[in-house]
Amino acid sequence: MTCGCGDESSVKSRRSAIGGVMGMGLAAASIPFVTGSESRAEARTLLESPTPDEALAALMAGNERYIKGNMIPDDHVSTRARLVDGQAPHAIILRCADSRVSPEIVFDQGLGEIFVCGVAGNIPTPDIVASMEFAVAVLGSGLIVVMGHSSCGAVDAAVKHIDSVESLPGSLPGLVSQILPAAIETKDSSGDRLQNAIAANVVNGMQRLPKMSEILKDGQDAGTLKIVGGVYDLKSGRFNLVEG
Ligand SMILES: [Zn+2]
Numbered sequence: 001m002t003c004g005c006g007d008e009s010s011v012k013s014r015r016s017a018i019g020g021v022m023g024m025g026l027a028a029a030s031i032p033f034v035t036g037s038e039s040r041a042e043a044r045t046l047l048e049s050p051t052p053d054e055a056l057a058a059l060m061a062g063n064e065r066y067i068k069g070n071m072i073p074d075d076h077v078s079t080r081a082r083l084v085d086g087q088a089p090h091a092i093i094l095r096c097a098d099s100r101v102s103p104e105i106v107f108d109q110g111l112g113e114i115f116v117c118g119v120a121g122n123i124p125t126p127d128i129v130a131s132m133e134f135a136v137a138v139l140g141s142g143l144i145v146v147m148g149h150s151s152c153g154a155v156d157a158a159v160k161h162i163d164s165v166e167s168l169p170g171s172l173p174g175l176v177s178q179i180l181p182a183a184i185e186t187k188d189s190s191g192d193r194l195q196n197a198i199a200a201n202v203v204n205g206m207q208r209l210p211k212m213s214e215i216l217k218d219g220q221d222a223g224t225l226k227i228v229g230g231v232y233d234l235k236s237g238r239f240n241l242v243e244g
Contacts, residue, residue, distance in 0.1 A: 052226030062108035089115040121154030146229035148202040158183040202229040
């Protein structure tokens, strides 16, 4: 399958261009993940340059703490001071705009630890992808998490207006139409229709990202970038990974 990627030299030159234009004053600093108490340091596993799998493990461990109500308090004053000169987030999260879905809280992560991009329906729009390219190429992030959630209103709109998306008000048709493929492909599946569409929309996002960006594709091929996805359950608080 072709990906529409340029050759390797063009990828490198594009990376260089991004680093030169966007990295001014923002170059990834060597910031330890320790942000205060020793227990916080232990929870974040003291990762200085985590592999994608280590970054994912840190998020899942944080989600477990959140579920159990064992979130570790941060010293925001010292963390804020530590981050003035740079950032090195170990993961990128593509979240829905829903007010009940806050990745920093759900994954129990502190300031500077995750690079969060958001839009209703957690879809990879061009501007979202550009933001991710910055985090990967300049800040060195090695993990992208597409984060769907239960009871998603944007996906529900796609399911309910599967044949009439243009009837939605304002700018919604343009956004919801990007979720329609998930609603259509799960229309006749067994089980809960909305839940199926939410999971399919996550998978579609995971699969679209490397096709929309040669930088992301290049990182994925090199093994320096991992793209995963999952669905956050509003009731239990658990983030369940889905197969891409
Ligand atoms: Zn949503």
